[in-house]
Amino acid sequence: GIQVEQSPPDLILQEGANSTLRCNFSDSVNNLQWFHQNPWGQLINLFYIPSGTKQNGRLSATTVATERYSLLYISSSQTTDSGVYFCAVEVSGGSQGNLIFGKGTKLSVKP
């Protein structure tokens, strides 16, 4: 099956710093989403981005489908950005809507 690898696994930042999270996947995908899991377990949708670039406030994401990777940028990080960031992909031609998740990047933003 498809492999989804996220890096780094852990990241500690000082408030105000910028960061880049990476998601590599091993097969063609027709759906890629970035989620933020808050301390209570809720998965918050950040981006639906099977290709191209999107921006939402301090967050932006870029997916280069032909090279099978996606990047999530966090600028001017805040303590509320702490949590686990997941990348999830849906394989092209695969089972209906099955999102395959990476292991996540755990981000800690210190004040």
Add this chain to the structure above:
Amino acid sequence: ETGVTQTPRHLVMGMTNKKSLKCEQHLGHNAMYWYKQSAKKPLELMFVYSLEERVENNSVPSRFSPECPNSSHLFLHLHTLQPEDSALYLCASRLVTGTEAFFGQGTRLTVV
């Protein structure tokens, strides 16, 4: 608020109990999913329902029994669970031919 609501948020049950988890969405989606998140493991897909029919069962033990009575509701019936079944159970929904999946808040299950 994502539009997907799970109840209860927390559940403690004994190994001989029977309980049910509930998921509800009013987003007009046609597909619903159960995922399991154990400590230090990636989210694992358990069941998929598309247009109220089960289309995937990811080798889940029979002590977990899903039910999808209509496109807005999804249940996970639990019986004779094991302590290793303790985990966060997440429900998601999306359009069958659509794009984004949306998740509920999860049910944190502890089996004692």
